[in-house]
Amino acid sequence: MxxxxxxxxxxxxxxxxxxxxxxxxxxxxxxxxxxxxxxxxxxxxxxxxxxxxxxxxxxxxxxxxxxxxxxxxxxxxxxxxxxxxxxxxxxxxxxxxxxxxxxxxxxxxxxxxxxxxxxxxxxxxxxxxxxxxxxxxxxxxxHNNIQKQPSCSHTGKRIAVVGAGPAGITVAGELSNRGHEVVMYEALHLAGGVLMYGIPQFRLPKEIVQYEINMLKNQGVSIHTDYVIGKSETVDQLMKQGFDAVFIGTGAGLPSFLGIEGENAIGVFSANEFLTRANLMRAVEFPRFATSPVIPHRAVTVGGGNVAMDAARTALRLGADSTIIYRRSREEMPARDEEIHHASEEGIVFHLLTNPIRIVTNERHQVTGVECLRMELGEPDTSGRRRPVPVQGSEFTIPADTVIIAIGNKPNPLIPQTTPDIQTSKWGTILTDETTMLTSKPGVFAAGDIVSGAATVISAMGQAKIAANAIHKFLIGETMGM
Amino acid sequence: MSTIKLSIDGQEVEVEQGATVFQAAREAGISIPTICDHKDLSPYGACRMCVVEIEGVRGFPTSCTTPATQGMQVSTRTKRLTDLRNCTLELLFSGHPNSCFACPHREPCETHRPQATKAGRSTRCGFCANREECDLREMVLTSERQELKLPVMYSAYKLERDDPFMDRDYNLCVLCGRCWRICEKIHGEPAISIINRGKWSKISTAFDKSHLESGCNFCGACIDICPTGTLMDRYARWQGKPEHESVSACILCPNGCSVKAENKGGKLLAYTMPGFEAEDRLCALGRFGAAQIVNSTKRLTRPLVREDGDQIPMSWDDALQSVGKGLIARRGTVVVVISATTTREERFIYDRLATALQGHLIVLPFEADCETPKIKELSDSVQQGKVQALITNGPLVSPQILKNVEFSLVIDCLESMASQLATIVLPSAILSEVDGTFKTSSGKIRTLSKSSILPGGARPEWMIICLIAKVLGLNGFDFDRAETITSLIQDDPAPEKFEREPRNNCRDIPIRFRGHLVADFVPGLKAFELPTTLVDEAEDEICNGFALLEKKEIAPNMHLLIIEAPQVARFALPGQFVILMAKETSERSPFTLADWDANAGTISLIIEEVGRSSRELTSLTAGDQLAHVSGPLGLPLSIQEKGTIFLGGGCYGIGAIFPLARILHEAGNRVICMIEAASSHLLYWQQELAEVCDELLIATKDGSGGMHGGIQEGVSSVTEKEHINQCIIIGCTFMMQQVSDLTKTFDIPTLVALNPIMVDGTGMCGACRVSIANQTQFACVDGPFFDGHKVDWEELTLRRNAYAPQEIQALPQGIHLTSCLPTSTLKMGD
The missing domain is CATH 1.10.1060.10 (Alpha-helical ferredoxin)
Structure with missing residues (x-):
């Protein structure tokens, strides 16, 4: 057509x-x-x-x-x-x-x-x-004209996909196209994972994500939202219920904090919370949407990744003077060039080579500023990036009423905790075979941030694609008795 | 008129003949307690607090109804009177929730909760929006004896939220009759009166109809005169006591009524009547709508300048430069269109600007729309190119004109089609943000005085025009205050009369204000069938929800919900919670599981109405759907045999300890359950709990049932008799903290179920972080149970209150027809 x-x-x-x-x-x-x-x-x-x-x-x-x-x-x-x-x-x-x-x-x-x-x-x-x-x-x-993939005949195989983020969506799409019955489980009330709660509307309109989710549903994938695998069924129970394979794409959803004084003050947020309120809970449309919005006047975002850019740009749009502090220099910033460019174009101030050492608060436990140290770059560390070293006596305070911590996320521990025979690394990521994304547990595959730690949407999708191919072969019995 | 002399408490008092004893005392500065009396109402003698003794007169006449006579010897402060008043006060209070006065923890509790809890039903002072302004409370706190012995006879009337502007809770009413008397005084025929007899006497409309059908005109006088929290302005209800009151005028229509502007922290709470006389009355739009318009989320707050098709936010300086460029090039082709509801100063200055630009000023009649002949004429001039630039202070001209002119400047306070189409938008001040004068249609000149803080970059219109003139280099615009313009105004015409009288009929409320549909900013006006462009929010419809099987208000303000949620019920463990969303627009709110049935696939929750989310949930009725139920979440309580376990529950915690009691008892422990409530009629599930524990203890804050006091007193008394191996406490933060502090001195291990604000509830956001022994933990995944002796309670309390202003702003303003009908079992206190 x-x-x-x-x-x-x-x-x-x-x-x-x-x-x-x-x-x-x-x-x-x-x-x-x-x-x-x-x-x-x-x-x-x-x-x-x-x-x-x-x-x-x-x-x-x-x-x-x-x-x-x-x-x-x-x-x-x-x-x-x-x-x-x-x-x-x-x-x-x-x-x-x-x-x-x-x-x-x-x-x-x-x-x-x-x-x-x-x-x-x-x-x-x-x-x-x-x-x-x-x-x-x-x-x-x-043009509302996305053609349905020609569906193959049903294989009669069932797969449970835990987590409806980029990895889960990819696996579900791939396997459903190949005639397998896919059931997705999502803990939050909307499917999409980080595409819904994390990436802001101005970078990825939520209507697009929901459109894609609906496409998946039209394709025959069933999606159970509000369903917390690990708290309801465990992975073992899913297998017992007759799923032939389980895919884990639960992501890196556990926010890291700095561990500095004053971090629990009112006005300090994980980037996840700050962005979830604005995006998933649509607090920017408050009071029609009931979740309280953060109303920042002077926002300081700590971190140099894409999430930090998203948070700082969201704070800006909520009316704040928005500042980013990052402990290394511009070259080491993990964020995409385009995001950094967009952020500075919009008027976000960058304090590079700056490390927060204390959140300053008032008597009501509200944030009034961030005390920082200037840094200089020393020898390269294990990541190959030059290690930032504090400059003695360089303390200074940036006034702020809102501080957003965007220094990364740890893997969600729920599935590893409730599935003892899935092996994890010391960082809590699930260990997999990189050619198949198979975990240490037969029939259970994993991909995305739960395997690689906090990374990008597309790397999760890339891994998920590998996993989908392997799962398909596994389901139709080509490989891996395991 | 002749005067008489009398003696009150030995003091010689001279008053005009016809004055009552009460008035004589008031004039002499002698205060006699009263509830029903009001200086602007005629004497009524209902409350009997103002009794006095008069020499030669038998008994205790009420001073408010007794005329003063020459030589009268009056005593107002004898021992007998004090005793009698205390009795009267107790009787008055037996129909008004009063447990806070008898509560041994009142002072620390009120320090802990500086603001009253936003409850649906005000079951005690701490849950009442009128706490700081309550005449009854004031009277008790200043009376000699604060102890109240009579229990509360809670009437269990339904909450009335069935009109657009008022919340009424007649469970707080003491029948002083001020409301219907002021209604009668102002409107002649009162819309409300006392119905029924005896204990069931109640203020109501005729045949108990909705106020919308009762002839009520929503002037709000009854709210302003009510001494209790019975009648409340829904919008201002939880915003606290006004800090600043000033007389001003409402310019929402050419009537220009005189008003009292009530502000708090620079925010307008309401326009209220400047006095309690018939001519002081306001219409529903002025009384209830003004604050909603001023505080609208649709206010314009920064200058916008169109560049390459898009409106770009700019600084005032840059925007004014653009205005200058746009106007200077089109001198001679400028038309200024303003509304009749513009202050005199602003009208004057708009006129001066129009003249200076060799253009002309059009003042549109109030409520005029685009079909007005003057606008049609303007449209022709624009078509012919005679008019190239337009300045207007509202959406007063047709979109076609705005599209056809080369340059349009909209100076306005609210977003509209006009501001969207304008070349330049400058944000202006409105109503309580404005200084100036206004000529009413009857020719009176009223003064407006600024009492509210302007939002964002908004500025008064006269100032904006002066700034524009400065950029254009025009002379004669050197004004630094509105006042300096006033003296220059001569013979200005009064605006055309508004044909309808909204103060006499709320259905005559003006449809538009400066071209804006008022119902777009005051949604409650839809109840009067005013047109609006707002779409009904039916889009929140739930498709794949969770069925609510049963819903009961099992104690006032405390609701039992039984929900079909098999994925939770099959896996739930004691102590876990769920996240609920009543609608797609709701918050994700956590609630502890009170019970569940794995076979039936149902869960039970006890929900107390204390804000928007809980209200959305408790407003549902059996058969409705909840949008989302997620869980079970949190770590369950670890169940061990420990010996004697003391389980304490208050408020929703009574339900929350139920499954814990059951399983701990089954595990072989001796389980003592203690439940607390402000008053005995607020208790629930005594029977259910008694069946699953070894001993059930009860405490009430007013002593109306069980032990007088709370869980604290219970722990102390139990430890006198036996050793407690473990305490587990669930309830409000204040109670859990108090009990933890106490058990620490007894060295009893204590677990508390913490209830911080959560967003996702699955460990993803960290909103719920709490400090436990200086370590940060997430209550949703590491809790909810923590060692009560190690919790940083101050941090938790402050974090829980972090969103207090937003929580008030989030409260629904709409009409609520299905509000919490009490069950037939709810006949309390008999």
Whole structure:
């Protein structure tokens, strides 16, 4: 099926002509405007611009981008379809490799994955693969024309997926497509995991996530929300109930704190709490939504990752003067360049080489500031990044009424605690075979942050894809008696 | 008029003939206690607190109904009078929840709870929004004898929340009659009166109809004159006592009524009547709507300037520069359109600006819409290009005009279609934020005085115009206060009369204010069928919910909910909790499991109405669906044989200790259960608990049942008789802290079930962190049980109150037709 809009034919271009087309910029909301709203920052390509950008792809014979993609999307193929104006075909191609193209197109760090391998990037700028992926997915969603994957005949096999985050959704989509019966369990009241509670609306509209979840349901996946595996059934009980395999994608949901004085003061939040209130509980729409919003005036976010950027940018939109403190320098910041760029464009102040040592409070136990030490970089540590060393006597205080701790999350302990025969590392992550994502317990697979610690959405999806393939083989009896 | 002389308590008093003894005493500065008397009401003699002794007169006449006569010898403070008044006060109080006065823990409890708990039913002072303003409470606290011996006869009347603006709880009413008397004084025919006889006497409308159908005009006088917390303004109810009152005027319609602006912390709580005379009366919009408009979440708070299609928030300086550029280029083609409900100063200054720009000013009649001839005319001028720039102070012109003019400046306080279409938006002050004068349609000049803090970057309109003039380099706009403009105004016309009289009929409330539909900002006005663009929130409909099988109010304000939730029931263990959401828009709120049935797949919860979430839950009726039930959560209590275990429960904790008692008893322990409540009629589940424990003890704060006091007193008395191996306490933070402090001195190991604010309840957010022996723990996954001797109680208490203002703001303002009908078993105190 083709769209009702007029097909825009690809202009015949030679390779040289293609290379001459500049990388098409993404139209974005003006930073002065967006700092006051929760609307999505990039507006997305128009059809014309998408075709033009897609025309830049020279369709390499050995495409590096595909190797750079954790889920190995056949990138040249979907780009060729966009260039030809066959937008729905492009979406169908994407769907073969990823359950969530609209999400990946937005939140993947393409600059270190597919786009970093694009041949055009060697001399100029790479093809905007992420933006094109987003375009195709948004186009299909807007035209409400996402084709159901041709469903295979039912295999009669049942799999339980614990946790409806990016990993769980990927596994559920993959296995349901291959004819297995998938039952998902989600502890929170909405499926989506970090896509719902963590990533803010201005970066990933929640309607998109729920649309994808509904697609999954239409595909026949049943999703039990409000269902806490480990508190209700354990993994063992699920197996006894007749599930042929169990997939664990429970993520890294246990927030780390700094362990410094005053950290339990009123006004100190984990990034998880701060973002969950704003995103999942929709406190930004208070009082229609009942969850109390945080109303920051001077917000200090501690950390240098994507979550820290999300938290600081959310605080800004809630009306605060928003500051980020990070103990290393800009080079070591784990956040995506685009996020750091967006944050500083919006007016977020960065205090680099700065480490919090105490939360200053008043007599009512409310935050009034963060006492910090300046740092300088010393020798590289085990992570290869230069270790920050405190500068003696450099204490200073940043005034704040809100402090957001975004220094990472630990794996959710519930499943390992209630499933004794699943082996974990000393960090609490589940140990798996990296080619199959099989855990130490037969028939139980795991992927995502519960295996790798806090990482990215796409790396979780990549692992989940490996797991899905292995589970499929396991279910149809090709491998692993184990 | 002639005067008479009399003696009161030996003091010579001279009053006008016709004055009562009470009035004579008041004039002489002698205070006689009273409830029913009010200086603006005629004497009634209902409460009998103002009794006096008069030489030569038999018995104890009420001073409020006895005319003073020449030479009268009056005593107001004899021993016999004090005794009699104390008896009267006790009788009055037997119909009014009073347990707090008899409670041995009142003072520390009130220190612990600086604000009253936002309860549905006010079952005691600590749960009453009127605590700081209650005449009854004041009278007890200042009386010589504070001890009350008579138990409360709780009437168990239903809560009345069936109109848009009032919360009424007649369980607090002492029948002083002030409400119906002021209603009669102001409106002639009162909408309310006393119905029934004897104990069941009650204030009500005719035939007990809703106030909406009773002829009530919602002037709010009854609320303002009520000495108790019986009648409350729903919006202002929990916001506390006003700190600042000032006389001003309401300019929501050309009537320009004189009002008293009540503020707290710079926030308008309400416009109330400046006095209790008929001419002081207000309409429902002024009385109840003004504060909702001023405090609306839809206020404009920062300048917006359109660039490349988008409105960009900007600083005032940048925005004014853009205004300057836009206007200077279009001099001679500028039209200023303002509403008739604009202050005189602002109208004057708008006019001066229009003249200076060689344009003209259009003052639209009040309530005018886009169909007004003046607007149609303007539309033509815009079409012809004669008008290129428009300045307006509300959505007063059609969207078409705004789209067609080259430049539009909207100076307004509230969001609207006009502010969305404008080239530039400047946020302005409104109502209680404004200084100035207003000419009413009858030609009177009223003064507005600023009493509230302006939100964000909003500024008064006259100031905005002066700033614009400065940018444009215009002369004659050098004003630094509204007052300096006032003297320049000459012969300004009065606004056209508003044909309807909303003070006499609430269905005549103006539909619009400066072009805005008032019901968009005061949703309660929908009850009067006022048009609104707000969509009904039916979108909250629940599709895959959890069925509520049974719902009972088992004690006042305490509700039992039985819910179908098999995934919880099958796996629940004693001490665990669930997270509930009544609707998709609700909070995730934790509640301890009171019981469960794995076979039936049901769970039982005891929920006390103390805020929005619990109200949403307790407002459901059997057959309804809850949006979400998640659990079981938290670590269960570890069950061991320990010997004698003392289980203490208060409020919802009475239900929460039930499953613990059962399993600890089954495990071979000697289980002593002790439950506490403010008064005996607030207890529940005595029978159920007695069946699962070895001994059930009861304590009430007013001594109306069991031991006088609370769990604290119970622990002390038990330790005198036997050794306690373990205490487990569930209830409010105050009680758990008090008991823990006590058991520490006895060296009894004590577990408490902590109840901090939670968001997810699964360990993901850390909102519920508590300090246990200086270590941070998450109550949701490491708790809820902790060693009571190691808890940092002060931190917990402060953290629990961290969102107090938001919790008040979150309370529903809508009409509630299914509010908590008491069960037939609820006939208390007989």
């Amino acid at each position: 083709q769209s009702k809009t007029k097909p825009i034919l690809e202009k015949k271009r030679t390779g040289k002509q293609r290379i001459k087309i500049p990388r098409q910029p993404m139209p974005e909301q003006d930073p002065r405007r967006r700092r006051a709203n929760f609307e999505e920052v990039p507006k997305g390509y128009s059809e014309e611009v998408a075709i033009l950008e897609a025309s830049r792809c020279i369709q390499c014979k050995k495409p590096g981008c595909v190797e750079g993609c954790p889920v190995n999307i056949q990138i040249p193929e979907f780009i060729r379809e966009i260039a030809a104006g066959k937008f729905l075909d492009a979406q169908n191609t994407l769907k073969k490799y990823t359950a969530l193209p609209a999400v990946c197109g937005r939140v993947c760090p393409q600059e270190i994955q597919c786009e970093s391998r694009c041949i055009l990037g060697k001399k100029g700028e790479p093809v905007a693969i992420g933006r094109l992926e987003r375009f195709a997915a948004d186009y299909a969603r807007k």
